[in-house]
Amino acid sequence: MTDDPLILLSHDRSEARRANDPLVDRCVLGTVDRNGHAALRTLVLREIDDRLALFYNRTSTKHVELMDQRHHGSLLIYLPSVGVQYRFESRFEDIPREVIEEHWQLKPDVAKRMDSIYERHPQSTIIDDFAAFETLFAATVPPRKSPRNGCGVYVVVEVAERLELRTDPQMHDRRIYKREGNDWRVHQLVP
Numbered sequence: 596m597t598d599d600p601l602i603l604l605s606h607d608r609s610e611a612r613r614a615n616d617p618l619v620d621r622c623v624l625g626t627v628d629r630n631g632h633a634a635l636r637t638l639v640l641r642e643i644d645d646r647l648a649l650f651y652n653r654t655s656t657k658h659v660e661l662m663d664q665r666h667h668g669s670l671l672i673y674l675p676s677v678g679v680q681y682r683f684e685s686r687f688e689d690i691p692r693e694v695i696e697e698h699w700q701l702k703p704d705v706a707k708r709m710d711s712i713y714e715r716h717p718q719s720t721i722i723d724d725f726a727a728f729e730t731l732f733a734a735t736v737p738p739r740k741s742p743r744n745g746c747g748v749y750v751v752v753e754v755a756e757r758l759e760l761r762t763d764p765q766m767h768d769r770r771i772y773k774r775e776g777n778d779w780r781v782h783q784l785v786p
């Protein structure tokens with residue numbers, strides 16, 4: 596077995612994709628909110644040029660929290676079809692504007708319209724008049740280019756933990772991988 600958790604993840608995701616795993620391109624991003632509480636949300640976990648990436652809107656709470664945490668956060672990936680869980684401690688690097696633009700073009704129209712609306716109505720803020728908001732949504736034409744608030748980050752994993760569920764009489768297999776330059780130091784964990 597390789598000592599690179601990102602290669603392992605890529606193999607596990609390929610297998611999960613073959614099994615039509617509904618969570619194959621999902622992850623949960625964990626941050627800490629301004630009250631010191633854990634904040635979790637599901638995101639699409641993309642692969643761009645062999646790097647893991649997240650796309651979101653700069654008006655969002657998660658963006659503020661990632662800025663507060665100097666672009667550090669946690670990711671959880673669970674692939675039920677292959678019985679594998681990953682937990683990552685990660686650093687996040689801004690994706691260059693031209694790459695964002697290229698991938699933004701692939702978004703469905705609903706998401707493009709929302710990115711346009713977020714310019715004046717930041718994501719996750721309270722809607723006072725829902726009927727008026729629906730009218731605004733219906734009247735919003737999807738922009739041809741990504742609004743400035745559309746953004747994304749590459750995931751730079753610093754510590755990875757992989758748990759492979761196994762059945763009796765085998766123990767679950769749980770390992771932690773710590774990045775050391777271009778290599779990974781791996782330790783077996785009590786499962």
Ligand SMILES: Cc1cc2nc3c(=O)[nH]c(=O)nc-3n(C[C@H](O)[C@H](O)[C@H](O)COP(=O)(O)O)c2cc1C
Pocket residue numbers: 621634635636637638639640650651652655656657658718719
């Ligand atoms: C399956 C699924 C995929 C999602 N993918 C994304 C995504 O890629 N980017 C995103 O900003 N929000 C995505 N969301 C919505 C987020 O979970 C969240 O509700 C939203 O981004 C606001 O989060 P925040 O207030 O913590 O910033 C997704 C939700 C689900 C259920």
